[in-house]
Amino acid sequence: MKIKNIIQSVLYQIKTLDTDWSIFDKGSHWKSETEIKIKYKTEQSCEDALLYLKLRHKKRFKCYKCMYCDAFHINYKQKKSH
Numbered sequence: 001m002k003i004k005n006i007i008q009s010v011l012y013q014i015k016t017l018d019t020d021w022s023i024f025d026k027g028s029h030w031k032s033e034t035e036i037k038i039k040y041k042t043e044q045s046c047e048d049a050l051l052y053l054k055l056r057h058k059k060r061f062k063c064y065k066c067m068y069c070d071a072f073h074i075n076y077k078q079k080k081s082h
C-alpha cells in the first residue's frame with residue numbers, strides 16, 4: 001500500500017460523509033482471491049458509472065477511493081448497523 005492512496009482514500013471517505021469504513025478491508029480491492037474489482041481512474045469516471053448502476057439496479061452503490069491501488073472502485077453499500 002502507498003501512503004498516498006491511504007490518505008486519498010480516507011479523505012474521500014470523509015468528503016462523502018460515509019460511515020461505512022469497509023475501505024480498510026482487503027475486499028475493497030479484491031473481488032475474489034484472484035480477481036480485482038473494476039478500476040476507475042478518476043473520481044468523475046467512477047461517479048458516472050455509479051449513476052448508471054443506480055438507475056439500472058435501483059440499489060445502493062457507492063464509489064470509494066481504493067487504499068490498495070491508485071483507482072476508485074464501486075461497492076454495494078451496506079446498511080448502517082446503528
Ligand SMILES: [Zn+2]
Nearest residue numbers: 029066068069
Ligand atoms: Zn483497488
